Amino acid sequence: MNCAEFQRVLPETIEGGGNAEHQAHLNSCPECSGLVSDLNAISQTARLLRASEEPSPRVWNSIETSLKREGLIRQPLRDRSVTGRSSWRLSPAWLVPVAAALLIVFGVIIYQRGPAQPSQVAEQRAPAVSTQTINLQTAVNRANDDQQVLDAVGFKSPAMRADYAANLQNVNDYIRDAEESAQADPNDEEAQQSLMDAYDQRAMVYDMALDRSMP
Amino acid sequence: MTDARKLQGDRLSEAEAIERAKQGDAEAFETLYNLHKRRVYSLCLRMTANTAEAEDLTQEAFLQLFRKLGTFRGESAFSTWLHRMAVNVVLMRLRKKGLAVVPLEETIETEEESPKKEPGAPDAMLAGSVDRLQLQRAIENLPPGYRTIFVLHDVEGYEHNEIAGLVGCSIGNSKSQLHKARMKLRELLKTSRAEKAIKP
Numbered sequence: 001m002n003c004a005e006f007q008r009v010l011p012e013t014i015e016g017g018g019n020a021e022h023q024a025h026l027n028s029c030p031e032c033s034g035l036v037s038d039l040n041a042i043s044q045t046a047r048l049l050r051a052s053e054e055p056s057p058r059v060w061n062s063i064e065t066s067l068k069r070e071g072l073i074r075q076p077l078r079d080r081s082v083t084g085r086s087s088w089r090l091s092p093a094w095l096v097p098v099a100a101a102l103l104i105v106f107g108v109i110i111y112q113r114g115p116a117q118p119s120q121v122a123e124q125r126a127p128a129v130s131t132q133t134i135n136l137q138t139a140v141n142r143a144n145d146d147q148q149v150l151d152a153v154g155f156k157s158p159a160m161r162a163d164y165a166a167n168l169q170n171v172n173d174y175i176r177d178a179e180e181s182a183q184a185d186p187n188d189e190e191a192q193q194s195l196m197d198a199y200d201q202r203a204m205v206y207d208m209a210l211d212r213s214m215p
Numbered sequence: 216m217t218d219a220r221k222l223q224g225d226r227l228s229e230a231e232a233i234e235r236a237k238q239g240d241a242e243a244f245e246t247l248y249n250l251h252k253r254r255v256y257s258l259c260l261r262m263t264a265n266t267a268e269a270e271d272l273t274q275e276a277f278l279q280l281f282r283k284l285g286t287f288r289g290e291s292a293f294s295t296w297l298h299r300m301a302v303n304v305v306l307m308r309l310r311k312k313g314l315a316v317v318p319l320e321e322t323i324e325t326e327e328e329s330p331k332k333e334p335g336a337p338d339a340m341l342a343g344s345v346d347r348l349q350l351q352r353a354i355e356n357l358p359p360g361y362r363t364i365f366v367l368h369d370v371e372g373y374e375h376n377e378i379a380g381l382v383g384c385s386i387g388n389s390k391s392q393l394h395k396a397r398m399k400l401r402e403l404l405k406t407s408r409a410e411k412a413i414k415p
Contacts, residue, residue: 010394035401038341039394039401041341041344042404043369046370049351050257054252055252059274060245060252063274160246
């Protein structure tokens with residue numbers, strides 16, 4: 001069997017393993033064995049792409065809006081009687097819009113500052129320790145905000161807390177990646193845009209949490 | 216789900232969420248969405264290579280599912296039902312756009328599809344390793360017909376007989392187009408690797 005004959009039957013044999021003749025050719029031909037090895041590597045790596053992407057929070061927002069409009073989501077009456085006006089005052093739900101507003105303001109400030117000028121870059125490079133301190137403080141503030149949001153969601157709907165925690169984790173990972181890219185190259189407009197998108201997504205998760213935590 | 220379990224913050228199981236969603240429970244709908252959103256969205260994104268369109272199709276697939284939830288009797292796995300629905304939603308969209316969903320039985324290979332190698336020239340190989348991000352980009356550059364078969368088989372794990380039923384082609388055609396898609400991807404990956412090596 002030569003290479004042309006082997007490659008002609010390859011679509012049929014690659015999944016089934018082929019017969020002894022095919023195997024003999026593979027053992028003696030580095031080109032065909034390299035080809036089969038590449039095709040198998042492509043196929044195996046492809047499996048890693050399954051469920052690898054996270055949709056934006058706005059997808060669920062749109063679905064929920066449609067479900068409500070079509071009457072498929074019905075609000076249970078008991079929820080309204082249990083969580084009355086007094087429990088709303090006692091609940092930490094009011095913290096959610098405050099945190100969302102602070103987040104948006106923070107994002108806008110970062111965006112308006114835009115790419116750093118050379119002199120600013122020089123100034124920013126000198127106090128490296130204080131920049132790290134600011135980053136640490138930002139991370140701590142972010143974690144506190146998240147905790148308040150999750151507490152608010154958990155107060156009204158304990159079962160959804162884990163889902164919101166996972167969503168916030170994904171969004172925070174996205175923000176961290178975008179921040180790293182933007183810091184690596186402050187003039188990279190794409191990185192700045194990714195950062196703004198990341199903050200938008202976070203604000204959207206907060207908005208959804210606000211809806212969820214309302215009585 | 217009992218109140219005690221709810222207080223402990225347990226997540227709804229899929230079966231509980233399905234039953235509660237049938238009663239119109241908002242939380243149950245969201246639970247079902249969260250359980251399956253990544254798989255459905257990834258499928259839509261791979262098949263369309265377009266973020267906005269993938270989000271739109273994800274929304275459409277879940278809405279169709281939720282509208283038909285009352286008819287779900289549990290004879291098949293819920294995830295199988297949902298993914299089949301998502302595939303159909305995507306295929307319908309591709310057909311509406313006039314894109315080739317069903318690959319041709321007899322594909323006339325163009326020069327671009329079947330790059331010819333100079334006799335005796337060494338064939339560059341991927342050495343059995345493929346970068347996930349590079350593969351992702353290469354899939355985006357596949358012709359839609361090849362992409363559909365490749366995503367359904369190699370990414371989503373459908374068998375050739377299932378693909379034949381879904382896209383309306385023969386099993387042999389599905390096998391043959393899958394092979395051509397993999398060969399095309401190999402070429403795209405080799406080109407991408409060569410370009411990367413040239414860049415400083």
